[in-house]
Amino acid sequence: MKSVLLIEDEPNIIEAIRFILEQDGWTVDTHSDGADAVERAAAVGPDVIILDLMLPNKSGFDILRDLRTLPAFVDLPILMLTAKGQAKDRETAEAHGVTKFMTKPFANQDLLAAVRALGD
Amino acid sequence: MAHSLVGPRIRERRRARGVSQVALAKDVGISASYLNLIEHNKRGIAGRTLIAIARELDMAPAELAEGADAGMIDTLTEAASAAPGAGAEMNRVSELIGRFPGWARVVGAIAQRAEAKDRQLSLLSDRLAHDPYLAEAMHLMLSSVTAVHSTAGILVENTEMNDQQRNRFTKNLYDESVRLTETAKDLVVYFDNPLESGVGGDETADLLHDFWAKRGFHAPDLETCNESAQHMLLDEMGDIAREDAEKSLARYQKIAAALPLTAFLEYAKRQHWDPLELAHATGASLRDVFFRLAHLPPDDGAPVFGLIECDASGGVLFRKELPGFPLPRQGGACPLWPLYRALGHPGQPVRAILRTPGDETFTAWAVASPDGPVDYALPPTCKSVMLFTTDAALTPSTAPAVEVGAQCRVCPRQTCASRRTAFLLK
Numbered sequence: 001m002k003s004v005l006l007i008e009d010e011p012n013i014i015e016a017i018r019f020i021l022e023q024d025g026w027t028v029d030t031h032s033d034g035a036d037a038v039e040r041a042a043a044v045g046p047d048v049i050i051l052d053l054m055l056p057n058k059s060g061f062d063i064l065r066d067l068r069t070l071p072a073f074v075d076l077p078i079l080m081l082t083a084k085g086q087a088k089d090r091e092t093a094e095a096h097g098v099t100k101f102m103t104k105p106f107a108n109q110d111l112l113a114a115v116r117a118l119g120d
Numbered sequence: 121m122a123h124s125l126v127g128p129r130i131r132e133r134r135r136a137r138g139v140s141q142v143a144l145a146k147d148v149g150i151s152a153s154y155l156n157l158i159e160h161n162k163r164g165i166a167g168r169t170l171i172a173i174a175r176e177l178d179m180a181p182a183e184l185a186e187g188a189d190a191g192m193i194d195t196l197t198e199a200a201s202a203a204p205g206a207g208a209e210m211n212r213v214s215e216l217i218g219r220f221p222g223w224a225r226v227v228g229a230i231a232q233r234a235e236a237k238d239r240q241l242s243l244l245s246d247r248l249a250h251d252p253y254l255a256e257a258m259h260l261m262l263s264s265v266t267a268v269h270s271t272a273g274i275l276v277e278n279t280e281m282n283d284q285q286r287n288r289f290t291k292n293l294y295d296e297s298v299r300l301t302e303t304a305k306d307l308v309v310y311f312d313n314p315l316e317s318g319v320g321g322d323e324t325a326d327l328l329h330d331f332w333a334k335r336g337f338h339a340p341d342l343e344t345c346n347e348s349a350q351h352m353l354l355d356e357m358g359d360i361a362r363e364d365a366e367k368s369l370a371r372y373q374k375i376a377a378a379l380p381l382t383a384f385l386e387y388a389k390r391q392h393w394d395p396l397e398l399a400h401a402t403g404a405s406l407r408d409v410f411f412r413l414a415h416l417p418p419d420d421g422a423p424v425f426g427l428i429e430c431d432a433s434g435g436v437l438f439r440k441e442l443p444g445f446p447l448p449r450q451g452g453a454c455p456l457w458p459l460y461r462a463l464g465h466p467g468q469p470v471r472a473i474l475r476t477p478g479d480e481t482f483t484a485w486a487v488a489s490p491d492g493p494v495d496y497a498l499p500p501t502c503k504s505v506m507l508f509t510t511d512a513a514l515t516p517s518t519a520p521a522v523e524v525g526a527q528c529r530v531c532p533r534q535t536c537a538s539r540r541t542a543f544l545l546k
Contacts, residue, residue: 013263015289056532
């Protein structure tokens with residue numbers, strides 16, 4: 001069974017994404033604080049990471065950049081999911097090595113399709 | 121360009137008076153075919169012929185000959201360029217002005233009004249994009265909308281869900297709708313109460329900010345006493361009150377002259393960009409050094425500095441933001457900023473390490489100083505300036521950081537003793 005680490009601080013979005021992915025057979029771990037998100041990712045060792053941008057204590061960009069410096073996460077699929085959908089945010093995410101960039105709000109089926117594609 | 125309007129004017133006037141081309145040509149002693157060429161701007165006209173035609177058409181020669189305006193031609197040309205697919209007959213713009221001056225003025229006025237609205241819209245859009253309160257409010261609303269959208273989708277798409285799950289998602293949906301409503305109400309209050317919220321603000325300060333931001337807060341032409349450059353910049357500052365525009369440029373020029381760029385950069389590198397050391401080394405005021413550091417060319421390897429200047433009431437007079445350190449347009453910023461601490465001790469420089477809610481570290485320097493004329497009966501007007509940067513090389517390694525925010529409404533530090541208003545996130 002493949003696993004997703006969802007790094008997101010909005011409880012109701014966490015619950016919705018968890019439901020959507022678990023129904024599809026994914027194991028879902030969640031984490032809400034930016035400060036120790038990298039350590040949490042290293043401990044969980046997920047197949048895919050869904051990463052919010054605006055997190056308490058550390059931004060998604062910084063987490064993404066730090067993850068990409070670790071050998072285990074150099075090629076790991078990371079989906080950045082954010083309400084900040086401006087072109088410059090997308091460019092920054094790409095410069096930091098994001099695999100896919102999606103904006104909120106999202107259609108449940110689109111999110112599921114994206115995670116499935118990244119997990120293949 | 122002026123003469124290009126003469127032909128159409130003659131033709132229009134002649135037709136309005138019901139005079140044939142042949143008759144008018146005969147009256148002024150030229151051939152009808154020559155008059156036809158004149159009316160179509162294919163022949164020039166001056167001297168006796170112009171006077172004779174004007175007399176026959178009961179007009180003053182000057183009225184016939186003077187260029188109604190090159191400005192109108194420019195206006196209509198610009199209007200046409202804004203609608204490239206409309207197929208405006210650009211080769212006949214003079215004819216339009218000459219034959220239908222009233223309609224030409226109407227088109228010109230509409231085009232100018234549309235251009236002014238575009239400028240205003242662009243300005244407002246820029247402000248919305250940089251307002252920290254609105255940015256946070258929009259983020260909250262989008263988060264709530266995301267939760268509502270996704271949760272509603274789950275409820276609709278999963279009809280076999282058990283009651284416990286259904287009830288939980290229904291409650292989530294309700295909670296998010298309440299949060300969305302409250303954020304929307306807060307936004308209405310924010311817009312309804314510009315003084316409290318900071319929306320509205322000082323139009324001049326905003327326009328000056330936009331002018332300098334567009335130039336990266338650096339004006340190479342003002343580094344020397346170049347009067348023509350100053351005039352050109354003043355023309356570009358057309359939306360800003362002349363006196364304020366002149367003051368802004370004069371301040372830049374005065375500081376540029378007192379702290380010439382090349383020498384200042386050398387000093388600054390030698391003093392490791394420390395503003396106080398720079399003030400000592402150059403003999404300039406700390407305030408001028410702050411201003412100079414915030415207006416360096418963007419690509420010379422210098423640290424990037426932001427700056428905010430306020431009056432004694434905290435009203436923002438000038439601002440230069442940095443990423444991660446949003447500044448309010450008017451007032452009401454975090455009371456823990458050294459900008460405000462400096463106001464309590466004019467002349468005493470303050471340095472502090474600031475940590476933002478986004479966990480970014482900034483070094484900030486501030487100083488307040490009297491500004492303007494002094495009087496026995498009144499205390500001096502005081503202004504405070506704060507310079508700040510993220511450059512780690514300028515951060516003292518031993519100093520503890522002060523945890524600050526941008527404005528209380530967007531600051532998540534719930535237990536802060538200086539909190540003035542509630543955090544937007546409910």
